[in-house]
Amino acid sequence: MVQNDLTPLSPAETEILRLVWELSKATVQNVVDRLPPERQIGYATVQTMLRRLEKKGYVRHGREGKAHVFMPAVRREEVIGSAVGSFVDRLFGGDALPLMHYLARHGRISEGDIEKLKQIVNDHSDEEKGE
16 A cells, blocks of 8 residues: 555554554454553454554454454555644644654653764665765
């Protein structure tokens, strides 16, 4: 699936998909068991969300005995790329710098994170130069 082909997810669907990624393979009950207790999402609701995720192309399922086992159908990086790209386009007109500025000013990025970002930028710059 190409990033632009990904249908946007609700926050609840995103949470369920994150758990499927963490588990690699998951039954509905596995997902229910991993949800924080304060979420109070029932089995039927999780089952419905997994089916929606399957229709949207984010997960697929197979059978193990009588149980449906759900597996990721897209890589986390694809979904992050699509979601972040869409967010930056909508809120910042495609310019990620205001987002980074906000994150830095509000303590969401540490000094260590900034150093890692510098290394990523340097590595990317080297790749573009063909080094």
